[in-house]
Amino acid sequence: MAARPPLYRHVKQQITDALRSGKWKHGQKIASEPQLAERFGVSIGTVRKAVGELEAENILVREQGRGTFVVSHTRDYMLNVFFRVVDSDGHKELPTMSLLSMKRGRADGTTAALLHIAPRAPVIDIEALLSLKGRPTILDRIRLPVSLFAELGEHLFKRRDGTLYGLFQERFGITIVRVEENITAVIAGERDSRLLGVANGSPLLRIRRVGYTYKNVPVDARVRLVDSSKHGYLSVLGSGS
Amino acid sequence: MAARPPLYRHVKQQITDALRSGKWKHGQKIASEPQLAERFGVSIGTVRKAVGELEAENILVREQGRGTFVVSHTRDYMLNVFFRVVDSDGHKELPTMSLLSMKRGRADGTTAALLHIAPRAPVIDIEALLSLKGRPTILDRIRLPVSLFAELGEHLFKRRDGTLYGLFQERFGITIVRVEENITAVIAGERDSRLLGVANGSPLLRIRRVGYTYKNVPVDARVRLVDSSKHGYLSVLGSGS
DNA sequence: TAGTGGTCTAGACCACGTG
DNA sequence: ACGTGGTCTAGACCACTAC
Structure with a gap:
């Protein structure tokens, strides 16, 4: 009776895998939300939920008008998150x-x-x-x-x-x-x-x-x-x- | 040029005020999402965003099929959050x-x-x-x-x-x-x-x-x-x- | 069965950054 | 002007709880 995981978890997993494989490197912009939605065959809302969790986990950062980026371990970032x-x-x-x-x-x-x-x-x-x-x-x-x-x-x-x-x-x-x-x-x-x-x-x-x-x-x-x-x-x- | 705060912030604020005023006490169930949506004149999605933030801040807990509750400082809760x-x-x-x-x-x-x-x-x-x-x-x-x-x-x-x-x-x-x-x-x-x-x-x-x-x-x-x-x-x- | 929160969709419009 | 993320809506359906 394994509960089926929600779609956005799957999307999140695919994004994480892409990051791990080095497809997008730190500081780089990842695909836009409409692009991700089309690639994974889901709606934008679902992509947003997946990206939102990754943002909450300090893995991605969204910037309005610019795009979504892989976090870079800049000095400022380290200071705010790990120090x-x-x-x-x-x-x-x-x-x-x-x-x-x-x-x-x-x-x-x-x-x-x-x-x-x-x-x-x-x-x-x-x-x-x-x-x-x-x-x-x-x-x-x-x-x-x-x-x-x-x-x-x-x-x-x-x-x-x-x-x-x-x-x-x-x-x-x-x-x-x-x-x-x-x-x-x-x-x-x-x-x-x-x-x-x-x-x-x-x-x-x-x-x-x-x-x-x-x-x-x-x-x-x-x-x-x-x-x-x-x-x-x-x-x-x-x-x- | 003060940026207009998004609607869900306003909803969140109103819920927080209700909590502070003692309208809902710890451990109690708050109004359902459709009820909140109607009371505040917004869509359910907007209510969900507000409640979601309050849940992330350890102020409310949602339980599928039962309702949304004000967190109670039970021993288990203290153990997980503050100790x-x-x-x-x-x-x-x-x-x-x-x-x-x-x-x-x-x-x-x-x-x-x-x-x-x-x-x-x-x-x-x-x-x-x-x-x-x-x-x-x-x-x-x-x-x-x-x-x-x-x-x-x-x-x-x-x-x-x-x-x-x-x-x-x-x-x-x-x-x-x-x-x-x-x-x-x-x-x-x-x-x-x-x-x-x-x-x-x-x-x-x-x-x-x-x-x-x-x-x-x-x-x-x-x-x-x-x-x-x-x-x-x-x-x-x-x-x- | 009825009511709750959880997921997913589709689309409109806004705010912001870039060219 | 265009593309990006951000907000908001409306509605369908699912999963779970209570009665």
Whole structure:
């Protein structure tokens, strides 16, 4: 008795597949609504419902009079969607990244489970220090599966003004559509406190993040330590009117 | 040249006003879509768009074949919408509350600013210890404006199996539709560590929460300390497919 | 069976951006 | 002027719930 899925779900799925296959790339305009309606043999209203859901999921953006576009992980976009660290006035600002190290290694059990890869599968292991207002504030340890990012090299970071997820999108065609963050409080270790410029034994936010692309495929796993003495992590729930 | 707002916004506004005025109370069924369409002199499609937005904002819930209802702050609802503390397996469970103290006082500057009330305006000052799996995990210090909760007394907590926001809704007709939480890491003070049963100097999550009802009116301000040694704060961003 | 919300259609008109 | 997305309408039919 499997309930028949509504038509617009099917349309949405076809659009998502087209995005995944690279038919339309980030920042590009997709087909207009009348064109999509004709291609899929449905009415415009049905197309609009499908596109509307994809827009609500931060995958497409509609612009009246111009068209519908695949979201691009610009700095502004990252700031609004994925970055939640604010200063004491509630203002947000993207950090500047400084690469500490980058090497190949093998996934430990936890990382393998998070990334849905085999234990000891090859990963890229990155450490980076992120600064806000010139002050080191965030220490990232990032693990990426080599299977997806084989050609990732240090040189790609040197000349970058964008974000890591922007790099994923531009160079590897991988769009992060959702991240899950699990936050706990920890005491800064000796090395962490030195890098972040805080007293040994200071409290830090420890954020375990997993980033997912389409179809809930995990792509990046990171552990992020945040000096929250001058910043906070902002979470908004419910979004009422 | 003020752009004319679309019709469905007007309809949405009228529905929100009716909710605020108490015409339909939590858990009750509101008028059917054809009835609303006739009352407001618009087509059903326009009503559906308005109701759809209110549903997306967690203010109404539609149930096929039954009707559209005002959300009720049941335990399940709270768990899914406003409670973000999970155990190490990622499971959620609502805490049991134990009231530590409740007294009248006056708002300090920070609290007054958060609640949009005058400095030194009268507030109710509550301390409560919340336990997960029988283990004290969260220490809440809550400030409520007396202007909204004049009749709040300790007896209302004694016989309670619901949540604080459920109490707001049932006894005071106030529905929280959005909360903002600002999270930092702190070191447990002497009293905090004793109440939470952790070692002095342990790291804790410090969550500054403000709860809002319709029209962005702040209603409750609290500072929440969480023992994150066995739990974490879960945040999901982007919600892609 | 009657009433509810959910889907889908077809078409008119509006608001906006581009050439 | 044209094409885009945005709004609004009217009506048909489906899926589900209650009685």
